[in-house]
Structure formats: structure tokens, C-alpha cells
Amino acid sequence: MPYASIADLRHNVGQTVAVRGWAMTTRSSGKIAFLVLRDGTGYLQAVFPKNEVVDGAWDRFATVTHEANVLVTGRVREDARAPGGYELTASDVTVVAPSVDYPITPKEHGTAFLFEHRHLWLRSRRQVAIAKVRNEVEHAIADFFYDRGFVRVDTPILTGSIGEEAGELFATEYFDLGSAYLAQTGQLYVEAAAAALGKVYCFGPTFRAEKSKTRRHLTEFWMCEPEVAFADSEDNMRLQEDFVSNLVARVLDRRKEELTELERDTAPLERVTAPFARISYTDAIAALQAQGSDIQWGTDLGADDETALAKAYDKPLFVMNYPKQVKAFYMKENPDDPRTVLNNDCLAPEGYGEIIGGSQREDDYDRLLARINAQGLDPATYKWYLDLRKYGGFVHSGFGLGLERTVAWICGIPHIREAIAFPRQIHRLYP
RNA sequence: UCCCGAGUAGCUCAGUCGGUAGAGCAGCUGACUGUUAAUCAGCGGGUCGGGGGUUCGAGUCCCUCCUCGGGAGCCA
Numbered sequence: 001m002p003y004a005s006i007a008d009l010r011h012n013v014g015q016t017v018a019v020r021g022w023a024m025t026t027r028s029s030g031k032i033a034f035l036v037l038r039d040g041t042g043y044l045q046a047v048f049p050k051n052e053v054v055d056g057a058w059d060r061f062a063t064v065t066h067e068a069n070v071l072v073t074g075r076v077r078e079d080a081r082a083p084g085g086y087e088l089t090a091s092d093v094t095v096v097a098p099s100v101d102y103p104i105t106p107k108e109h110g111t112a113f114l115f116e117h118r119h120l121w122l123r124s125r126r127q128v129a130i131a132k133v134r135n136e137v138e139h140a141i142a143d144f145f146y147d148r149g150f151v152r153v154d155t156p157i158l159t160g161s162i163g164e165e166a167g168e169l170f171a172t173e174y175f176d177l178g179s180a181y182l183a184q185t186g187q188l189y190v191e192a193a194a195a196a197l198g199k200v201y202c203f204g205p206t207f208r209a210e211k212s213k214t215r216r217h218l219t220e221f222w223m224c225e226p227e228v229a230f231a232d233s234e235d236n237m238r239l240q241e242d243f244v245s246n247l248v249a250r251v252l253d254r255r256k257e258e259l260t261e262l263e264r265d266t267a268p269l270e271r272v273t274a275p276f277a278r279i280s281y282t283d284a285i286a287a288l289q290a291q292g293s294d295i296q297w298g299t300d301l302g303a304d305d306e307t308a309l310a311k312a313y314d315k316p317l318f319v320m321n322y323p324k325q326v327k328a329f330y331m332k333e334n335p336d337d338p339r340t341v342l343n344n345d346c347l348a349p350e351g352y353g354e355i356i357g358g359s360q361r362e363d364d365y366d367r368l369l370a371r372i373n374a375q376g377l378d379p380a381t382y383k384w385y386l387d388l389r390k391y392g393g394f395v396h397s398g399f400g401l402g403l404e405r406t407v408a409w410i411c412g413i414p415h416i417r418e419a420i421a422f423p424r425q426i427h428r429l430y431p
Numbered sequence: 432u433c434c435c436g437a438g439u440a441g442c443u444c445a446g447u448c449g450g451u452a453g454a455g456c457a458g459c460u461g462a463c464u465g466u467u468a469a470u471c472a473g474c475g476g477g478u479c480g481g482g483g484g485u486u487c488g489a490g491u492c493c494c495u496c497c498u499c500g501g502g503a504g505c506c507a
Contacts, residue, residue, distance in 0.1 A: 025468080032464040049464070066457095081465070101441080105457045106468050108443040112499060168505075185507095210505050211432075223507060303503080345507095357507065402507025416507095427499070 001073060007041035009086045012076040019044060019088065020096070022123065023068045025106065026061070033061050035093065037070060038123070045082055046072045046090040057092045066105075067123065069097040111415075118422060119431045129258035130418055133251055134407045138203075140250035141224050144243055145201050150226065153193040155186030155202045160381060168209045170219075182207035187398060188330070188385050190227040191361060194396050195388060201226035211426050215415040216303075216353055218404060220424035227398035233332075233342040233360040236397035237318055240346055240356055241274035243401070244316060248272040251410050264412040268314065268350055277313040281322045281340065284309055300326040303353065310347040316355075320344045329371040330385075331359040346399075352409035358399025365389040 004017035021039035028034075033048040050058050064070055074090035081087075103117050104124070114121045121127055145152065158172075158180045174180035186202035193200045203224040210217070228239065248269050251259070259266055279287070285297050288305055295305060301319065310317050321340040324333065331341035343359035362368045368389055372379050379386070407419040417423035422431060 025466095027466050027469055028463090029466065029469080030463040032466080034466050034469090036467080045467080047465075051464090081467090083467080101458080103441075105442060107456055110443070110500085113442070206507080208506070212505065213500085214502065214504095217506075221507065225507095300505095354507065400507060405507055 004076075005041040006037075006039045006044045006084075009042075009044065009076050009088075013078055013086070014076065016073065016075050016091070017088075018071060018073045019046075020069075020071055023064050023066060023070050023099075025066070026064050028061070033058075035061070035064060035070070035072065035090070037072065038128075040128075042084060043125075044084070044086070044088055046074055046088040046093070048090045048093070053090065054092045057090075060095065061093050063095055063098075064093060065099050066102040067099040067120075068095050069099070070094065071096050115417070115423070115428060116430070122421060125261055127418070129261040130407070130411050130413065131421065132258045133255050133262075133411050134403070134419060136251050136255050137247055137403065137407055137410065140247045141203060143250075144246050145199075145226065148199065150199040150201050151193075151197045153190060153197070153200045153202055154204060155183065155189040155193075157183050157205065157207075159183045170207050170209050184208050185223070185400065186225050187227065187400065190225055190398065191396065192384070192388055194227040194229045194398075195392065195394060198229045199226070200228075213426065214303075215417075216405060218416060218420065218423055218425060221416075221420070222403035223400045224403060225398060225400045227396060229394050229396045231360075231397040232395055233320070233344065233397055236358050236360060236399060237276075237278070237320075237344055238274070240318075240344075240358060240399055240401075241276045241316070244276075244346065244355070244406075245273050247406065248410060259411070262411050262413065264410075269410065271315050272349075273315070276316045276318055276346070278318045278320060279309065280320050282337075284319055287312075298323050298325065306345075306347055306353055307351055310349060310351070310353070313349065315349060317347045317349075318344045319347065327359070329375045329377065330361050330368070332362045333367065342397075344399075348405070348409045350409070350412075352405065354402075355405045355409060356399050356401050358397065360395070360397040363389055363393045363395055365393065 021037035031050040035046045071094045074088040079087040169181040334340040346356035404416040404419040408416040
């Protein structure tokens with residue numbers, strides 16, 4: 001008898017097949033019983049009429065517990081009553097491996113309990129749906145860049161003290177070379193690669209040791225960082241809006257079922273098309289002041305400020321050209337207003353906040369060195385980075401997209417820790 | 432680091448004025464031939480986060496410590 005995957009059962013209508021999976025729920029009504037199982041490809045209800053199953057099967061059904069590994073045999077049948085359209089009229093069931101006292105029950109759990117059992121919680125319908133959306137976004141990222149001639153460059157996770165700021169890095173001992181730090185960005189490396197390959201991106205885990213306790217932060221998260229030679233800040237934002245709208249469209253096209261499972265209202269996602277809305281930092285300050293805020297030009301925007309700004313638009317918003325002093329040393333000075341730099345944040349709608357930070361990079365050796373010194377960084381550490389300006393300096397721009405923030409937004413889930421299989425937070429290293 | 436909030440049954444929570452510890456769900460037993468978190472009946476289940484104090488008596492009041500959650504800052 002052939003084994004069948006649940007997702008493929010539409011090709012097996014009328015046939016008798018064996019399905020392997022985990023028991024999610026069982027129900028019995030005396031002379032008819034129901035078993036819903038999951039095999040990773042989908043969900044299936046197997047129906048056991050007492051007087052049609054083989055000898056012993058009825059008693060074996062009674063031993064099927066929540067999340068037991070089971071083997072079910074039966075005939076595939078179309079059924080309008082089934083959520084997926086297909087059911088199995090089962091003739092037999094075997095418990096391959098039992099599951100006793102499964103901790104996650106069908107009702108009411110708090111988030112602390114669920115994350116303590118994250119390794120099991122991953123099996124639930126919502127978590128399966130989120131994982132599939134994340135997978136879709138990851139593949140869409142790879143396809144988007146491959147189709148446009150970008151080369152993926154994998155940047156190091158172990159680095160010297162380099163990144164946007166010193167401090168707030170995870171440190172470890174590195175042989176005889178002193179401390180190594182877990183990368184908090186691949187950007188500087190990808191800038192070097194851009195001079196070799198033109199259009200590049202990196203996509204991997206990054207680490208921030210800030211003691212953040214918010215629904216938007218993880219200590220370990222995945223970031224996608226494209227870097228493009230000869231692209232200025234305007235080119236950079238056009239790439240961002242193409243990129244983000246492409247990711248959203250891909251999920252809408254291919255993950256309808258998962259979005260339905262997550263009860264995601266897709267109308268706001270369907271409005272995510274280029275061009276996005278744009279506002280300069282200076283205009284944003286004026287707009288906030290007009291709304292009664294006492295924010296002053298020169299201070300960074302807080303989370304509340306971003307929410308207030310983004311609320312005025314029903315698609316993602318670029319906030320551009322922040323004051324130099326609140327931004328990283330590598331961002332290029334704005335020739336039209338030297339108080340500011342050529343950067344942008346991209347704020348997702350519906351209150352999801354910043355999903356992208358991007359900028360044109362400082363390509364002038366002397367200006368970059370001056371910024372490194374001004375921020376109290378050690379120029380020796382950045383020698384190789386300065387070399388990129390010494391040997392054929394070039395206009396270039398790039399950005400970083402936070403994967404978990406993007407997935408959380410697309411899924412419509414309230415906290416980004418559900419957007420990654422095993423979240424790392426200041427109070428969570430288990431499982 | 433700062434500001435809130437919460438720790439009581441396996442889970443989610445209630446517990447009034449300080450007076451013998453409660454419910455729902457889960458689990459177990461039974462009934463039921465189309466259930467979707469099935470329904471109905473019955474049964475078992477407690478170091479009230481730890482320590483100290485006040486009191487005849489503390490889940491409840493006071494002190495202290497611990498753990499966790501939410502938010503701020505930082506940023507993706």
C-alpha cells in the first residue's frame with residue numbers, strides 16, 4: 001500500500017493509501033470516531049465507522065493520544081464537509097510511537113508557557129502557518145535578488161570590533177587574537193564585496209546585545225542587506241519599494257491558506273505597491289509639531305513618533321535624511337543640507353514600525369575618517385573599510401531589512417518572537 | 432538601566448472585610464453514527480514564587496528577595 005502525503009491526497013481519490021502523521025485531535029461518538037492528523041504538508045481528518053474498520057482498529061483508536069505518531073490507512077474521499085476538501089474513510093490505525101501527557105492542550109495558554117514549550121508549540125496550526133510564510137519570504141528574497149543579477153555574499157558572524165557602534169556586542173574569546181564579537185551587521189563587508197561584484201547582498205543571523213524588551217526586538221535576528229555600486233539614495237529607495245512590495249505580493253500569491261489560518265486581513269497588504277510614501281525628517285518634525293508634539297529638530301524619532309507618522313499613510317513610509325549626529329558614521333552627508341545624511345528608514349503600516357534602515361554610504365576617504373574620529377572609533381580597526389575609499393572609491397548605497405519584523409507584519413502577529421522558530425531574548429535561551 | 436504589571440491545580444484564572452482552597456479547561460471512566468476547541472454524566476488533582484514579620488488566625492496586611500510579562504531607550 002503506497003504512503004501518501006496529505007497535500008497530495010487529491011491525486012489519490014478513490015484509492016486506499018497509508019498516511020503517516022501526528023494525531024492532533026480525536027473525537028468519538030460511540031459508533032463513529034474522528035482523528036485529525038498533521039504530516040507537515042497539511043491536515044487530514046480520518047473517519048472511523050465502527051462497523052467498517054478492521055478487527056482491533058476500534059480498540060487501537062482508543063489508544064491514540066494527542067501528538068502520538070500514527071499510521072492510518074483508508075480510502076481517500078472528496079467531502080464538502082472537510083476543511084481541505086478531502087477526507088479519509090479509515091480502515092485501520094496504528095500508534096507508531098505514543099505521546100503521553102502532551103503539555104500543550106487545545107485551549108488557553110499564556111505566552112510564557114508556550115515559549116517554554118516552543119519545541120512543541122511549533123506543531124500548532126498557527127505556528128506552522130507562520131513558518132511557511134517565513135519560508136516563502138526567504139525564498140522570495142533569494143529569487144528577487146537572483147533575478148536582478150545580485151550575488152549573495154555570506155559575511156562573517158565572528159568579527160573584530162566593528163559595526164555601527166562599539167559596545168552592545170556579544171563577545172567571545174578568539175584563540176590568541178583576543179576578543180571576537182558576533183556580527184551585528186554584514187554591511188561593511190558587503191560594501192567591500194560590492195566593489196568586486198557590483199550588486200550584492202548578505203542574508204544571515206545578526207546579534208545585538210542590547211537589553212531590549214519590546215515586541216520588536218530579538219537578540220538574534222535575521223537581516224537581509226543588499227549593497228549596490230553606483231546607486232545613490234534615490235536608487236536605494238526605489239530598490240527598497242520594489243523589494244518590499246515584491247515580498248508581500250509573493251506571499252499573497254502563494255500563501256493564501258496560511259494567511260487565512262492566521263486570520264490576516266489582506267486588504268492592507270494588497271495596498272503595498274510602489275511607490276511608497278516619502279517624507280523628510282525635517283518635514284516629519286514639522287508634522288509632529290503640528291500635531292502638538294514638543295519634539296525638536298535634531299533629536300531622533302522615537303517609536304511613538306514613528307507610529308504617529310506612519311498612521312497618516314496606508315502604505316509603507318520612507319522617512320529620509322536624518323540629522324547627522326543621530327546616525328551612523330558611514331552615512332553620506334547630504335550635499336543639499338549638510339546637517340543631515342542621505343539615509344532612509346522604511347516604516348511598515350499598521351503600526352509595525354521600522355522594517356528597513358538604509359543609506360547612501362560615505363565614499364570620500366577624508367570625510368569618512370573624520371566621522372570615525374568624531375564618533376570616538378578607532379581608525380585602525382576600520383583600516384580595511386577605509387581602503388574601499390582609497391582604491392577606487394565609488395558611490396554606493398544599501399539597506400538592511402529585518403526578516404522577523406517583515407514576517408510579523410505580513411502575518412499580522414503582535415510580537416516578532418513568533419516569527420522565528422527559536423527566539424533569542426534577554427530572558428530566553430531555552431529551548 | 433528605568434517605568435508599570437503578574438506569580439494560587441497540568442493550563443487559564445477567581446478568591447470580597449484576615450476566618451477550613453475554588454471554577455473552567457486538560458486528564459481518567461462511562462454514554463452517544465458526522466464531529467470540527469464535539470456534547471453530556473461522574474472521578475482524581477494544591478509547598479497559594481522563596482524567606483521573614485504582624486496576628487488567636489495570612490493566598491489576603493507589611494518587609495525583602497527571586498522569576499516572568501508589557502512598555503521606554505537602542506535598533507532591523
